[in-house]
Amino acid sequence: MTDLTQDLCRLFARALELEYVTDDTDFYLAGGHSLSALALAVSVEEAVGLPVRVRDILECATPELLAARLAEARGGTAGPGPRTGTEGAPRTAPEPARAPDDDVPESVRWLWLARQNEHGGAGAYTVPCLLRGEGELDVDLLASAVAGLPVRHPALRTVFVERQGAVRAVVTDRTVPLDVVDLRDGSLTEEEFEALVHDRVEVPFDLAEGPLFRSTLFMRPDGAWSLLLTADHLVCDGRSLTVLAAELVAAYRQDGAPPAAPVPGPRPAPRPREESLAHWRDLLTPPPAPLLLPVDRPRHGPAGAVTDTVRLDIEPRVTARLRALAATAHAGLFAPLAAAVASGLGGLTRTDDVCLGTPVDRRSPLGLDGAVGFHVATVPLRLDLAGRDDPAGLVRHVAARTADALDHSEVAFDELVATLDPPRPAGRGPFFDVWVALFPRIDTGPAGPRGIALRGGPFLQRRGMFELSFQFVEEEHGLRLCLQYDTGRYGRDTAEQIAGRVLAELGRLAGEPGAHGAPAQPPSGPPAQAFQGFHFDT
Structure with a gap:
């Protein structure tokens, strides 16, 4: 086994969250998927100094096969097949990424522009997550854990203001309280409870004032409780909810103290934008025709x-x-x-x-x-x-x-x-x-002694964009x-x-x-x- 193959085995194991893998371990059969393949491609690229794509992982799904492809790109031993265009060449003097307005990422800028057009209504841009809680609950401890989230993640205390037609992000010192709704003295059907959650979710966010993150604890009969996390899409996405749930549980176990703030990892050099634009131009030219979808009524409005x-x-x-x-x-x-x-x-x-x-x-x-x-x-x-x-x-x-x-x-x-x-x-x-x-x-995972557990997923809204x-x-x-x-x-x-x-x-x-x-x-x-x-x- 070559040194490169051994290094790839370690990187494969880390991406798959396994103790070790062999040189013929198939990444996908071992539990990999597209997003973990993207993480693996980035880590391999950082380690070997050559451009690595998800497509490379797809086509060379074992450390041995990927090592052969990388060796070929370096001009070494033969790999599983030739690569075309510039994909196998080391990057030299890449075109710099376009600077977004006022340090607002392009994805956020695009979402903000769509929001200004009220496409789908403001409620379409809310990200709600309803989690069923388990474990003996200390409300003050949970509130302390919630308050620590914006400290760790500046996005949760960011607001957005418009200046000369452009969006600007402003990080504030806003805190996020835990709103407690006590339902223990009454009785609600599941339909009534869902309607109550809908009402909370549909309270609009003020982008310029904030905060753009809310948390609501529902104390339900028989000791049951649920936690609703709601954020504006400009500061939160689906994976963020998984991160927040895990950090809440960790902070609760540490008496409300938040873990250390995340340190951004190294970023690979940006690829030339023209390369990606050329890919999309080839794929989307001519543009796809609208699907003749089955409908019951004519189109009116967004x-x-x-x-x-x-x-x-x-x-x-x-x-x-x-x-x-x-x-x-x-x-x-x-x-x-x-x-x-x-x-x-x-x-x-x-x-x-x-x-x-x-x-x-x-x-x-x-x-x-x-x-x-x-x-x-x-x-x-x-x-x-x-x-x-x-x-x-x-x-x-x-x-x-x-x-x-x-x-x-x-x-x-x-x-x-x-x-x-x-x-x-x-x-x-x-x-x-x-x-x-x-x-x-x-x-x-399990609540454990003096801990809590959170389980659930997205709460579907009454508004959308499609x-x-x-x-x-x-x-x-x-x-x-x-x-x-x-x-x-x-x-x-x-x-x-x-x-x-x-x-x-x-x-x-x-x-x-x-x-x-x-x-x-x-x-x-x-x-x-x-x-x-x-x-x-x-």
Whole structure:
């Protein structure tokens, strides 16, 4: 085993959170996924001084294969195959990244601009998380732990002001109190409790005044309690919620004292932006045609102003099979989920060209692992379904397109739109109308003596930014498909049929007997044979 291979074994083990790996350990079969592959690519790049992409991990998924590719790039031994263009060449004098206005990251600037246009309404930009608490609760100790979060993470005490048409971020000394709602003397049904949470979530944030982060403790009957964390999207994203939950539990165990503030890691040299723009130009030219989605009513106003949600459970058996399929395709669970959405909508709209929108986490290339804030990029995931009827082939295609999206995600979405200038019919977003995302389950582990535990995930809102948003939420056992749909465009029956079709596609990909892509029946939906509600948008 060469020194390079040994170094890669250590880096693979660290990315997989394993004690050790061998030179033939397959990264994905050992539990890797697209985001951990991105972190691995960054760490390998820092160690060897050569550009490494997620696509490299996808194609060379063992330390031995990746070492051969890197040796080839250095001009050493032969690797698994030639690389084209500039991908294998060391970077010299990279083009500097564009300086954002007033030190506001480009992703935040784009989100702020969208917010000014009130796309979807202000409530669409709230990130809520409802966590079920376990353990003997000391309210004062929890309040102290909550107060420590903004101290550790400046994003949670940042406000945004407009100056001469540009956004500027201002870090304040604002604190965040724990708001306590005592429900122990009354009785609430789950529906009533959900409505109460909705009311809390929909209280608007003042971007210029702040704070842009809130916490609410619900003391429920029989000693049960729940914690609602709510933040504006400008200072928080999905992964931030996982970080906050873990830090709350750690601080609680240390008598409310927050852990040390995170230290930004080293950042690799930026890649030339033209390289990524060229990738997107090739992928999105000509631009994808709007999907002829089934609708019940004509378009009026922005998408997602008022939404409702169809929830369908995905059985643990199906989830396990999807994970296995993803691993053999060198992907994480997101790939078969996105494949099912694309395949379901492709069959519904009679097209092989489906473009979905999805978020990708950019913490690793930014050197910000463990940081709270808005560190995601919006990317178009354009998929070619032609001739990809077999599940493995389709998932491999989605995995490859996802890897490419991660590798070229440094281009902000608004810059991509401005550069490529796609057609934008009234009421439609550029490139895609459908959103797909996977939300991992938050679970801080057992409470232990004198400790607490937090378990849960995102709380779905009444407002959104898209006509259709497929949100897959990991549960304790299995998954849940939450289809958030624009009620101004879709009736409940139509949304249930669409969700059912995707559920059936998940079963087909998982090899479930009897799953051949026909619409599945949601528990409360009408029989498919009787459904006559589709009216295709033109």
